[in-house]
Amino acid sequence: MRLTRYYMPTLREKPAEAEIVSHQLMLRAGMIRKLASGIYSFLPLGYRVVRKVEEIVRQEMNAKGALEVFLPVVQPAELWRETGRWDRFGKELLRFEDRGEREFCLGPTHEEVITDLVRNELRSYRQLPVNLYQIHIKFRDEIRPRFGLMRAREFIMKDAYSFDADEEGLNRSYEDMYDAYSRIFHRCGRKFTAVEADTGAIGGDVSHEFMVWADTGEDVIVGCSQCGYAANLEKAEFRVPKGRGDEKEKSLEKVYTPDMKTVEEVTGFLGVSPSQLVKTLLYNTDKGFIALLIPGDREVNETKVARLLGLEKLELAAFRDVEELTGAPVGFAGPIGLGGVKLVADRLLEGVKNVVVGANEEDYHYVNANWGRDFLPHVVGDIVKALPGDPCPRCGAPLEFSRGIEVGHIFKLGTKYSEAMRAYFLDAQGQERPFVMGCYGIGVTRTAAAAIEQHHDEDGIIWPISIAPYECYLLPTNTNRQDIREASEKVYQGLVEKGVEVLLDDREERAGVKFKDADLIGVPIRLTFGERGIKRGVCELKLRREEKSVEVPLERAVEEVMALRDSLFLEVRP
Ligand SMILES: [Zn+2]
Numbered sequence: 001m002r003l004t005r006y007y008m009p010t011l012r013e014k015p016a017e018a019e020i021v022s023h024q025l026m027l028r029a030g031m032i033r034k035l036a037s038g039i040y041s042f043l044p045l046g047y048r049v050v051r052k053v054e055e056i057v058r059q060e061m062n063a064k065g066a067l068e069v070f071l072p073v074v075q076p077a078e079l080w081r082e083t084g085r086w087d088r089f090g091k092e093l094l095r096f097e098d099r100g101e102r103e104f105c106l107g108p109t110h111e112e113v114i115t116d117l118v119r120n121e122l123r124s125y126r127q128l129p130v131n132l133y134q135i136h137i138k139f140r141d142e143i144r145p146r147f148g149l150m151r152a153r154e155f156i157m158k159d160a161y162s163f164d165a166d167e168e169g170l171n172r173s174y175e176d177m178y179d180a181y182s183r184i185f186h187r188c189g190r191k192f193t194a195v196e197a198d199t200g201a202i203g204g205d206v207s208h209e210f211m212v213w214a215d216t217g218e219d220v221i222v223g224c225s226q227c228g229y230a231a232n233l234e235k236a237e238f239r240v241p242k243g244r245g246d247e248k249e250k251s252l253e254k255v256y257t258p259d260m261k262t263v264e265e266v267t268g269f270l271g272v273s274p275s276q277l278v279k280t281l282l283y284n285t286d287k288g289f290i291a292l293l294i295p296g297d298r299e300v301n302e303t304k305v306a307r308l309l310g311l312e313k314l315e316l317a318a319f320r321d322v323e324e325l326t327g328a329p330v331g332f333a334g335p336i337g338l339g340g341v342k343l344v345a346d347r348l349l350e351g352v353k354n355v356v357v358g359a360n361e362e363d364y365h366y367v368n369a370n371w372g373r374d375f376l377p378h379v380v381g382d383i384v385k386a387l388p389g390d391p392c393p394r395c396g397a398p399l400e401f402s403r404g405i406e407v408g409h410i411f412k413l414g415t416k417y418s419e420a421m422r423a424y425f426l427d428a429q430g431q432e433r434p435f436v437m438g439c440y441g442i443g444v445t446r447t448a449a450a451a452i453e454q455h456h457d458e459d460g461i462i463w464p465i466s467i468a469p470y471e472c473y474l475l476p477t478n479t480n481r482q483d484i485r486e487a488s489e490k491v492y493q494g495l496v497e498k499g500v501e502v503l504l505d506d507r508e509e510r511a512g513v514k515f516k517d518a519d520l521i522g523v524p525i526r527l528t529f530g531e532r533g534i535k536r537g538v539c540e541l542k543l544r545r546e547e548k549s550v551e552v553p554l555e556r557a558v559e560e561v562m563a564l565r566d567s568l569f570l571e572v573r574p
Pocket of ligand 1: 225226228229393394395396
């Protein structure tokens with residue numbers, strides 16, 4: 001492709017709206033443009049990258065026997081009502097009516113549609129397993145779209161759904177997808193890790209997220225370098241640290257703590273460490289009000305709470321509810337004498353002695369409160385977030401935290417959707433049984449953006465060859481000179497004939513502008529045709545990711561590019 005015929009509006013300045021590198025560079029390189037908040041158009045260069053990622057995904061899915069389909073983005077409300085998600089999904093589901101006042105939504109995910117597709121026609125165990133996938137647009141009405149493609153409202157996703165006769169079959173399908181995902185992200189040139197994850201709104205029992213390592217990532221990866229345990233922060237478990245001393249119980253005392261509401265204020269005033277205070281947090285849930293008791297130096301993990309208690313909804317209680325329940329303003333809630341709510345304590349507190357708690361009275365706290373003697377929770381479980389250094393749940397070594405970007409997510413759904421939607425098959429005995437399902441997603445556009453977060457420098461993007469918009473950039477420094485023009489044209493023709501994806505910068509621009517654009521768009525291999533070199537019959541070969549360049553004779557340029565290209569592809573072969 002010739003740049004004189006291309007549409008690639010590059011920007012010199014950093015766009016003010018872009019907070020992270022991938023967003024900035026995709027705008028600057030002329031890959032994407034914003035249409036509305038969280039909604040982007042892909043320009044030729046950007047769409048080539050998307051198509052490359054899609055093709056890798058498609059090849060690996062097909063290799064596992066998955067079958068590609070294409071499902072509608074517009075979905076009828078009735079299907080979502082069958083699984084109860086029409087009401088549960090919240091505002092991320094963009095709902096609307098057609099002219100006949102029938103309700104629809106834009107699909108944020110396709111479990112209902114796919115289950116509906118197979119439920120009356122996939123009938124026998126002999127037809128199983130089946131894995132159907134699509135690569136298509138999804139829409140989620142994010143409350144705060146940001147970071148460009150990283151948290152967009154409209155995005156391209158690969159979603160696959162497996163149907164098996166039993167758990168064993170599901171396990172095999174899941175393993176297949178796990179393997180396919182590992183190959184996909186490796187081929188895309190990503191450094192990634194698969195972490196245990198909570199199943200959240202999608203549901204099911206087991207799930208893994210595929211995380212690309214990036215300091216700018218929004219997600220926290222909790223890992224153990226000793227045994228390889230890895231989980232996201234919502235899911236991460238840890239062992240209860242050993243070694244609590246065998247203290248003697250002191251007598252309960254109410255103390256005056258004027259205007260002291262935060263953990264820091266109270267513990268500072270009383271001269272104790274935050275871990276000696278028990279925080280009491282009131283939540284409003286679909287099963288009534290609950291009070292969570294956690295150590296003062298910890299944070300609630302709402303995902304764990306919801307799972308422990310089987311809750312669908314959970315939010316901090318409103319100020320006036322707190323006042324009504326405790327008889328005191330926010331900041332003085334405590335478990336002693338707190339009626340009408342379920343007390344749920346973190347297991348770290350079990351048997352705790354001589355701690356500080358709120359007194360359910362304005363400006364007062366209790367000191368020397370004791371588990372069992374002064375308060376006794378109804379439920380005890382793991383409800384707090386892990387912290388760096390907590391003991392690994394498997395081996396006890398200290399957990400380490402790092403940051404990542406979620407690019408894929410796989411779930412064992414079980415029979416949640418098939419039972420809700422009455423999707424049955426006949427087993428070998430002629431009995432009706434629900435399909436055992438799995439679902440498997442990859443954020444295609446997000447994978448492209450994550451690549452930039454991992455591979456860039458101050459001048460621009462550094463694409464891995466497998467998903468680069470082009471493989472080779474030809475840069476004649478001065479197109480007014482006939483010898484330069486002819487040499488670059490000849491190499492261009494040679495590379496095109498060999499099937500190399502090549503961009504010829506035949507614009508009448510200054511060399512400086514061309515070098516800047518070449519670095520910005522990040523094509524992996526560059527050939528420069530300069531005046532001095534041409535006279536000696538050579539051009540300059542350079543990798544985007546390296547500083548140094550080498551001279552190659554013009555007649556060998558095509559061969560050298562081919563060899564380099566092969567070696568770059570070898571690096572991303574799984
Ligand atoms: Zn471990």
